Amino acid sequence: MTPQEVAALLAYMGRLDPRSVRTDRAEARDQLAQWSELLAEVPATTANGWDAAEVIRRHVTTSPYPLLPVDVTREWHTHARDVLGRHVDPPPAADPDDVTSWRAELLGTRHAVVTGTRPPNEQRELTGAMHADVAARLAELGRYIPPAVEDVLDQFRPRKAARRAAIKAGKPDALAVPCTYCKAEANSPCTRGAVGPDRRRGPRVDMRQPHPCRVEAAAAARLAQGVAA
Structure with a gap:
């Protein structure tokens, strides 16, 4: 004042x-x-x-x-x-490498909000309707991660790579259904009991391949949905 x-x-x-x-x-x-x-x-x-x-x-x-x-x-x-x-800072238009200008713009925006010369920005980032350009690009790719990138990542996630390979080959996705043998839930790998040198049972470990009954159940689920196995 x-x-x-x-x-x-x-x-x-x-x-x-x-x-x-x-x-x-x-x-x-x-x-x-x-x-x-x-x-x-x-x-x-x-x-x-x-x-x-x-x-x-x-x-x-x-x-x-x-x-x-x-x-x-x-x-x-x-x-x-x-x-x-109630305010979410919008990214300053200033160059982030210019720390002085970037900070000055940020503080100036906050001061304007506090003094009422501009309303608070209550729109959270990554929310609201998808921008038309993003929707068009996503429709072109078919997914958020392009197929070429998925192929590169497969070497670091063998289980998901096996699922993708099975789907590409027209085989049922066994992990899409629960396993009636080991009771593994959908999207979780089948497990088996580990046996140590003293023949005592240890904790259950993940299997590389699903149990055959689970593969059959996935194929049956595809048939029930009208998809040829």
């Missing part, structure tokens, strides 16, 4: 709470200087609901104690946190 805005605020407070009025000229000057110093970064009003006069009115009607300038600044910081809590 400017000193003029602070003076108007003090006059308003004096009308609501006569205890705050300073009749001595020196005391009134000191009061104005103190409030101007502490409220220098606090706006009088903003477009997003902040009003310092409303803070004074609410305090006078709810508290028996005289209002201090720090009471107004605390209310302002609470309001600012609430506004920023």
Whole structure:
């Protein structure tokens, strides 16, 4: 607030709470200087609901104690946190390698949101309707990961590679159904009990290939869906 805005605020407070009025000229000057110093970064009003006069009115009607300038600044910081809590920073247009410009733009956007000169950006990233260009590209690829990339990744995930190879060969995807033998759930590998040198059973381990009954169950499921095995 400017000193003029602070003076108007003090006059308003004096009308609501006569205890705050300073009749001595020196005391009134000191009061104005103190409030101007502490409220220098606090706006009088903003477009997003902040009003310092409303803070004074609410305090006078709810508290028996005289209002201090720090009471107004605390209310302002609470309001600012609430506004920023609903804001998601959009990526600055500045070059990320230019740290000074990037940070200045980010802080400038936040200041504009807090002071109400622009509304909070409440749209979370990666949400909302898919952009038309992205939808067209996805339709062209058929999936998020292009087939060529899938082929490269297969060497690091043999189980998924085996499933893809079976589907490409027209065979049923055995892991798409649960196993009735080892009770493995769908999309989980079949397991078998491990036996140690002392012939004691250890923890169950994943199998490279599914149980034959599971393959038959997957083929039966395909037939039931009208797909030729």
